[in-house]
Amino acid sequence: MQQAASKPVHDPDVQVTTSGDGTRVVRLSGAWDIRAIESRARSLQSALESAGAVSAADWDLSQIQRFDHIGAMLVWRAWGRCRPMKLRLRHEHEIFFGACEGSAGAGALAAPRLDPLAPVVALGRGVLAAAGHALEILQLFGQLLLDAAAIVPRPHLRPWREFSAGIYTIGAQALGITALVGFLIGVVLSYLSAEQLRLVGADVYIVNILGIGIIRELGPVVCSILVAGRSGSAITAQLGVMRVTEELDALSVMGISRTVRLILPKVAAIAVALPLLVLWTCAVALLGGAVSARFQLGMSTLQFFSRLPAAVPEFNLWLGVSKGVVFGVLIALVACHFGLRIKPNTESLAAGTTRSVVTSITAVILADAILAVIFSDVGWS
Amino acid sequence: MGDAVVEVKGLWTVFGDLVVHRDLDLSVRRGEVLSLVGGSGSGKSVLLRQMLALERPYRGSVRVFDVPIHSCDVRLFKRIRKRWGVLFQQGALYSALSVFDNVALPLRELHAFDEDFIRDIVMLQLDAVGIDKVHSSTMPADLSGGMVKRVALARALVLEPELVFLDEPTAGLDPDRSEGFVKLIRDLHDRLSFTVIMATHDLDTLVSVSDRIAVLADQKVVVCGTLKEVVEYDHPFIRNFFLGERGARALSAAPALQRA
Numbered sequence: 001m002q003q004a005a006s007k008p009v010h011d012p013d014v015q016v017t018t019s020g021d022g023t024r025v026v027r028l029s030g031a032w033d034i035r036a037i038e039s040r041a042r043s044l045q046s047a048l049e050s051a052g053a054v055s056a057a058d059w060d061l062s063q064i065q066r067f068d069h070i071g072a073m074l075v076w077r078a079w080g081r082c083r084p085m086k087l088r089l090r091h092e093h094e095i096f097f098g099a100c101e102g103s104a105g106a107g108a109l110a111a112p113r114l115d116p117l118a119p120v121v122a123l124g125r126g127v128l129a130a131a132g133h134a135l136e137i138l139q140l141f142g143q144l145l146l147d148a149a150a151i152v153p154r155p156h157l158r159p160w161r162e163f164s165a166g167i168y169t170i171g172a173q174a175l176g177i178t179a180l181v182g183f184l185i186g187v188v189l190s191y192l193s194a195e196q197l198r199l200v201g202a203d204v205y206i207v208n209i210l211g212i213g214i215i216r217e218l219g220p221v222v223c224s225i226l227v228a229g230r231s232g233s234a235i236t237a238q239l240g241v242m243r244v245t246e247e248l249d250a251l252s253v254m255g256i257s258r259t260v261r262l263i264l265p266k267v268a269a270i271a272v273a274l275p276l277l278v279l280w281t282c283a284v285a286l287l288g289g290a291v292s293a294r295f296q297l298g299m300s301t302l303q304f305f306s307r308l309p310a311a312v313p314e315f316n317l318w319l320g321v322s323k324g325v326v327f328g329v330l331i332a333l334v335a336c337h338f339g340l341r342i343k344p345n346t347e348s349l350a351a352g353t354t355r356s357v358v359t360s361i362t363a364v365i366l367a368d369a370i371l372a373v374i375f376s377d378v379g380w381s
Numbered sequence: 382m383g384d385a386v387v388e389v390k391g392l393w394t395v396f397g398d399l400v401v402h403r404d405l406d407l408s409v410r411r412g413e414v415l416s417l418v419g420g421s422g423s424g425k426s427v428l429l430r431q432m433l434a435l436e437r438p439y440r441g442s443v444r445v446f447d448v449p450i451h452s453c454d455v456r457l458f459k460r461i462r463k464r465w466g467v468l469f470q471q472g473a474l475y476s477a478l479s480v481f482d483n484v485a486l487p488l489r490e491l492h493a494f495d496e497d498f499i500r501d502i503v504m505l506q507l508d509a510v511g512i513d514k515v516h517s518s519t520m521p522a523d524l525s526g527g528m529v530k531r532v533a534l535a536r537a538l539v540l541e542p543e544l545v546f547l548d549e550p551t552a553g554l555d556p557d558r559s560e561g562f563v564k565l566i567r568d569l570h571d572r573l574s575f576t577v578i579m580a581t582h583d584l585d586t587l588v589s590v591s592d593r594i595a596v597l598a599d600q601k602v603v604v605c606g607t608l609k610e611v612v613e614y615d616h617p618f619i620r621n622f623f624l625g626e627r628g629a630r631a632l633s634a635a636p637a638l639q640r641a
Contacts (some may be wrong), residue, residue, distance in 0.1 A: 033541060034540060034541045035463070035464070037493070038491055038493045039493070041493040041494050041498075042493075042495075045498075068541040068573075069502065069505055069506070069541060070502060070541060073498065073501050073502055073505060074498075077498070077501065095572050099505055099508070099509055100505060102505075102508050102509075343522060344476075344522050345476030345477065345520065345521070345522045346475075346476045346477050347476065347477040
C-alpha cells in the first residue's frame with residue numbers, strides 16, 4: 001500500500017506482444033482492483049477473453065500494481081478456470097488465485113426447471129391453503145370458546161386490562177374516521193337518491209331508502225371495512241413482531257396462554273366495540289343524509305328523523321348491531337390467525353399483514369351476503 | 382498523518398444532558414487491527430456509528446481516508462462508502478434475500494459486472510468464510526448465529542474494502558464458534574491486509590486479534606496502545622477489566638505478555 005502511494009498507479013491494461021522466439025506474451029499492468037475495474041469491467045473482460053483465446057501464451061502478471069479477488073476472478077475466467085502453462089506472478093498476489101481455485105467447484109448452481117403443470121399445481125396449493133386457513137381459524141375460534149368457558153369461574157384470570165385497552169384503540173380511537181366516512185356516505189347516498197326520487201315525485205321515501213340502506217347494510221359493512229384496515233392490520237403486525245422478538249415464546253415459557261392473554265381480549269374488545277361503532281356510524285351517516293335531504297328536497301331535519309321510526313322497523317337496528325358483532329369476531333379471528341403465522345423475517349410480516357386485511361374484508365363481505373340471504377324477508381315495513 | 386485511515390479529533394457526543402464523549406481523539410493506522418473497549422454506556426457503538434456517518438457528532442471532526450465524512454460532498458462520500466465494509470452486531474442480513482443474494486447485493490449495486498461473474502465472486506467469498514455452497518439459497522432466518530456472522534462478513538468483504546468495521550463480532554457465539562470466527566478474521570486480515578476497527582467486550586477476542594487497543598472511559602480514550610501498554614496503564618476500568626480473574630485467564634494465553 002505504501003509502495004503504491006509513492007508510485008503513480010496506472011489504469012489496468014492488457015498488452016499482447018510476440019517475443020523473439022515467436023511465443024505470444026500477455027502482459028497485464030496497472031491497478032487490477034475493484035475500484036479500477038468497476039468503471040471498465042466489460043471492456044477489460046473482452047480484452048482478456050480475446051487474449052485468453054491465444055493458445056499457448058505466456059502470462060506476465062508481475063507488473064500489476066494492485067490486485068484483489070475481483071481482478072483475479074476476471075483473469076481466472078479468461079484462463080478458462082485453470083492456470084496457464086507459463087505464468088509470472090508476484091508472490092503476494094498468489095493468494096487471490098488460490099481462492100479462485102478453492103471455489104472452483106462452486107460454479108455450478110442447478111438451474112430451476114420449468115414445469116408445464118406449475119399453474120395447476122399452484123392453484124391446487126392455493127385452494128388447499130385457503131381450506132387449511134379456514135379450518136385453523138375455526139379451531140382458533142373453538143379454542144377461544146373453551147378459554148372463555150375456562151375463565152368464567154376464575155375471575156382473576158380475566159384479562160380486563162387488555163380488554164379495555166382494546167376497546168380504546170379499536171373503538172374510541174376510530175370514532176373520528178368512522179364519523180367522517182359515515183357522514184360523507186350519508187350525504188352522497190342522499191344526494192343520489194334525492195335526484196331519482198324527485199323525478200317520480202316520491203320525495204318522502206328518501207327516509208326509507210337511507211334508513212334501511214344505512215342501518216341494515218352500509219353502516220355495518222363500511223364500519224367493518226374501516227376497522228379491518230385499521231385494527232385488523234395492527235393486530236396482525238403486533239402479533240407478528242411479537243413472534244419476531246420471541247415475545248410469544250417468552251409467554252409460552254412463563255405458562256401464560258397466548259389465546260387467553262392476547263387473542264381473547266382482542267376478539268372480545270372488537271365484538272363489543274364494533275357494534276357500538278356501527279351505531280355511531282349509522283347515526284352520523286343518517287345525519288349526513290338528513291342534511292343533504294334538507295338542501296336537495298327541502299325536507300326539514302326534524303321531519304326526516306320523525307319519519308324514521310315508521311320507515312325502518314326496529315328489527316333492522318338489531319340486525320345492524322348483530323352484524324357488527326359477527327363481523328368484528330371475524331376480523332379479529334382472521335387478524336390473529338395470520339399474526340400467529342408470521343415467520344421471523346420482514347417479507348413474511350408484510351405478506352401476513354396484507355393477507356390479513358384482504359382476507360378479513362373479503363370475509364366480512366361474504367358474511368354480509370350470507371346474512372342478507374338469510375334475513376331477506378324480515379324487517380320490511 | 383497520511384498514514385491514518387481514521388482520524389477522530391475533538392469529538393463530543395451529547396444526548397440531552399448526558400455527555401458521552403468529551404473532546405475525544407483517536408487515530409487508526411493503516412493495516413492495523415484496533416479494538417475499542419469500554420464498559421456498557423461508554424459509547425463504543427456510538428463512536429463506531431459516527432465513524433460510519435450513521436450519526437453526527439455534537440462537535441468535532443471524523444476523517445476517514447482523509448475526508449471529513451460529516452461535511453463532505455455527497456459524491457465523494459459515496460466513493461468512501463465503497464471502500465469500507467461493516468459487520469453489524471446481529472449480522473443485519475436482509476431477511477427477504479437468500480444468502481447468495483445478500484452477498485451479491487453490493488456487487489449488483491455497482492452495475493458493473495454480469496450475473497455470471499457476480500456468481501463466481503459470491504461463491505468465492507462464501508468459500509473464503511467457510512460457507513458451503515449448498516447453503517447459498519438458504520434464507521437468513523434459517524441460519525445459525527455463527528453462519529449469520531460468516532455470511533455477513535462475506536457481504537462486508539465482497540467489495541474488497543480497505544477498512545472493515547466489526548461491531549461485537551463474537552457476541553452471541555459459543556466459545557468454540559467465536560474462536561473459529563476470530564481466527565477467520567485474523568486469517569483474512571493477514572491475507573488481505575485491510576484495516577480493522579472492532580468494538581468488543583470479549584477478552585479472548587481482544588487479546589488474540591488486536592494490534593492496538595483503545596480504552597474508552599471517562600468520556601474519552603484514556604489509553605491507546607499495544608496490549609502490554611494498556612495493561613500497564615493505571616486506571617480503575619483497566620484494572621477491573623484486564624486484571625480481574627477473568628482477565629488474568631485470558632491474558633495468560635497472550636503470547637506478547639508471556640515474553641514480557
